[in-house]
Amino acid sequence: MGQRGGRCAAFDVNGRLIYVKTGLHIFHSILSFAAAKRPNPLCSNCSPPERTGIDFANTLAEGDSLNILNYVYYYNGGGVGIADFNNDGLEDIFFSGNETSCRLYLNKGHLKFEDVTKSAGLETTAWCTGVAIADVNADGWLDIYVSVAGHAEPERRRNLLFVNNGGNPKSEIRNPKFIEVAEVYGIADTSYSTQAAFFDYDLDGDLDLYVLNHANERATLNTPLPKKTHGEGSSNDHFYRNNGAGKGFTDITNEAGILTEGYGLGIAVSDFNGDGWPDVYVANDFIYNDLLWINEERQGFYQPGFQLFRPPNLQQHGL
Ligand SMILES: [Ca+2]
Ligand SMILES: [Ca+2]
Numbered sequence: 001m002g003q004r005g006g007r008c009a010a011f012d013v014n015g016r017l018i019y020v021k022t023g024l025h026i027f028h029s030i031l032s033f034a035a036a037k038r039p040n041p042l043c044s045n046c047s048p049p050e051r052t053g054i055d056f057a058n059t060l061a062e063g064d065s066l067n068i069l070n071y072v073y074y075y076n077g078g079g080v081g082i083a084d085f086n087n088d089g090l091e092d093i094f095f096s097g098n099e100t101s102c103r104l105y106l107n108k109g110h111l112k113f114e115d116v117t118k119s120a121g122l123e124t125t126a127w128c129t130g131v132a133i134a135d136v137n138a139d140g141w142l143d144i145y146v147s148v149a150g151h152a153e154p155e156r157r158r159n160l161l162f163v164n165n166g167g168n169p170k171s172e173i174r175n176p177k178f179i180e181v182a183e184v185y186g187i188a189d190t191s192y193s194t195q196a197a198f199f200d201y202d203l204d205g206d207l208d209l210y211v212l213n214h215a216n217e218r219a220t221l222n223t224p225l226p227k228k229t230h231g232e233g234s235s236n237d238h239f240y241r242n243n244g245a246g247k248g249f250t251d252i253t254n255e256a257g258i259l260t261e262g263y264g265l266g267i268a269v270s271d272f273n274g275d276g277w278p279d280v281y282v283a284n285d286f287i288y289n290d291l292l293w294i295n296e297e298r299q300g301f302y303q304p305g306f307q308l309f310r311p312p313n314l315q316q317h318g319l
């Protein structure tokens with residue numbers, strides 16, 4: 001089941017854990033835009049790695065095969081997810097890496113963390129972006145869905161679902177163990193994915209999945225890219241229905257009416273029109289205006305005749 005009315009956690013500038021209530025069905029993840037190779041720390045009050053145990057750095061190599069000249073979002077950074085993965089009451093931290101592996105740090109208390117990436121089975125080689133955390137298989141252990149982008153080859157852009165097996169119940173310290181099963185669940189999306197959101201769109205008790213995508217297309221004054229609105233766009237978002245426990249997901253993007261593309265960089269799920277059905281707002285870059293998808297009571301989504309903002313927002317880089 002979703003994490004209804006749960007809480008998500010974050011750290012304040014003094015390194016203390018602060019908790020934020022959320023009314024959504026998921027733990028929100030945060031897509032950070034921290035620049036790589038920054039010579040100075042973002043925050044001078046952050047605790048040093050030798051004190052906290054957190055030494056993750058999203059370092060970029062800027063090679064010939066992948067750089068800002070051939071991938072427009074090269075510097076967008078990775079996502080961060082904060083949740084209790086071993087159910088010990090302490091919020092742990094998962095970082096996604098672009099040209100470095102994702103990392104999981106278990107919270108040992110008193111602002112000390114342990115890198116358990118390898119033993120947890122979370123080492124990655126993909127260009128990982130957004131992090132979405134939810135109990136996808138409703139077994140009481142939080143799972144991790146990682147969006148993937150970056151590389152030109154679609155087979156290198158398969159989104160990743162790490163299902164949490166909960167670790168050894170006989171061990172005093174229950175380090176979580178994950179297994180990657182996105183293909184099995186039918187959600188190894190090969191688009192350029194920015195972020196994903198799990199929510200129960202049809203209110204049947206399981207979490208469905210909206211995958212926010214962008215693309216890496218070239219346009220010039222002589223070869224402009226038209227806006228595609230019939231589902232044929234390479235940056236079209238995707239929507240998956242959860243078929244129930246053990247039955248995986250089905251891509252119902254077309255059936256759900258998600259047919260207008262957009263270079264998606266931000267997503268929010270809420271009941272925007274107050275009818276009891278969760279809706280989706282996505283922030284898009286370039287010529288693609290933001291999109292508000294109103295839930296048509298499990299019959300799909302439609303764009304309403306009104307706009308939340310006037311004039312319509314363009315070139316949005318997040319929410
Ligand atoms: Ca924990
Ligand atoms: Ca689970």
Ligand SMILES: [Ca+2]
Pocket residue numbers: 199200201202203204205206207208242
């Ligand atoms: Ca559902």
Ligand SMILES: [Ca+2]
Pocket residue numbers: 270271272273274275276277278279294295
């Ligand atoms: Ca609604």
